[in-house]
Amino acid sequence: MDYQQILEEISHHVRPMFGKGRVADYIPALAGVPGSKFGMALHTLDGGFFHVGDAEERFSIQSMSKVFALNLAISQIGDDLWKRVGREPSGNAFNSLVQLEHENGIPRNPMINAGALVVSDVLLSRFGDARQTLLDYMRFLSASQDVVFDTGVAQSELEHGYRNLALASFLKSHGNLENEPEAVLDLYCHQCALAMSCDELARAAYHLANGGVSAEPRETILTLSQAKRVNAVMMTCGLYDAVGEFAYRVGLPGKSGVGGGIMAVMPGEYSVAVWSPELDAYGNSMVGGAALEHLTTLTGRSVF
Ligand code: GLU
Numbered sequence: 416m417d418y419q420q421i422l423e424e425i426s427h428h429v430r431p432m433f434g435k436g437r438v439a440d441y442i443p444a445l446a447g448v449p450g451s452k453f454g455m456a457l458h459t460l461d462g463g464f465f466h467v468g469d470a471e472e473r474f475s476i477q478s479m480s481k482v483f484a485l486n487l488a489i490s491q492i493g494d495d496l497w498k499r500v501g502r503e504p505s506g507n508a509f510n511s512l513v514q515l516e517h518e519n520g521i522p523r524n525p526m527i528n529a530g531a532l533v534v535s536d537v538l539l540s541r542f543g544d545a546r547q548t549l550l551d552y553m554r555f556l557s558a559s560q561d562v563v564f565d566t567g568v569a570q571s572e573l574e575h576g577y578r579n580l581a582l583a584s585f586l587k588s589h590g591n592l593e594n595e596p597e598a599v600l601d602l603y604c605h606q607c608a609l610a611m612s613c614d615e616l617a618r619a620a621y622h623l624a625n626g627g628v629s630a631e632p633r634e635t636i637l638t639l640s641q642a643k644r645v646n647a648v649m650m651t652c653g654l655y656d657a658v659g660e661f662a663y664r665v666g667l668p669g670k671s672g673v674g675g676g677i678m679a680v681m682p683g684e685y686s687v688a689v690w691s692p693e694l695d696a697y698g699n700s701m702v703g704g705a706a707l708e709h710l711t712t713l714t715g716r717s718v719f
Pocket of ligand 1: 476477478479509510528572579604607671672673674
């Protein structure tokens with residue numbers, strides 16, 4: 416399979432779509448990112464690496480961080496996590512307060528904000544310096560010491576994060592946070608503000624395509640069963656309210672973020688990351704979704 420040729424074809428194919436979506440502006444620090452950026456990187460399990468466009472440029476990974484935080488939490492407390500957070504698609508906005516109230520403080524899944532806040536709480540309780548642990552984890556997985564928190568983005572989100580603070584307070588009132596809401600929110604906003612490139616993200620997601628084992632150095636990040644489960648959660652909950660549409664069009668487990676990134680895996684074959692900041696009405700990268708759809712069409716392979 417000539418992946419480089421495929422990525423170049425995709426990059427050409429998606430050009431006419433620029434200008435049709437909207438860059439996220441509810442986090443002020445994200446609003447200034449140029450909408451015309453496009454990068455895509457793909458890692459095959461046999462060590463092949465391919466990329467096009469702005470694949471080396473770092474951007475705010477936002478909700479894609481929820482997958483990595485989930486990994487860390489699962490590797491620490493295993494199935495106990497599921498006593499505090501569900502694993503069903505939500506069918507509601509990613510930052511919905513209403514659903515949390517209906518479901519008595521047990522978030523529907525770890526890919527919506529309420530669930531991710533519970534995951535952050537687990538990390539805070541398990542690690543002395545959870546922020547640094549998460550940063551080291553991302554640096555290891557991406558094989559890049561240059562991964563950093565964009566503190567401007569974290570600050571911007573902390574200053575405007577009234578809804579997330581409300582979610583955290585609500586979780587606390589239901590006894591589903593061990594730490595104080597402000598501390599949980601601080602960790603959550605920093606994980607969302609990780610700045611990474613498509614190259615780094617594709618590498619970081621490699622273990623999810625490879626039964627839980629990282630690229631060189633080979634380490635078991637998740638057991639085979641845990642990797643399957645994280646991929647299942649991405650498949651059913653990873654694309655906000657458009658998860659069915661993404662499964663229909665792309666056919667891969669994936670996770671998006673409002674910074675315009677989407678990462679996905681084809682288990683047994685490759686991990687991939689794409690970035691284009693203009694979002695569709697669901698908050699997913701418009702061009703990124705189309706690029707991944709072309710990828711599974713042109714390769715003729717998906718999980719289905
Ligand atoms: N940090 C963002 C928020 O909590 C994450 C949004 C996202 O990428 O889904 O609103």
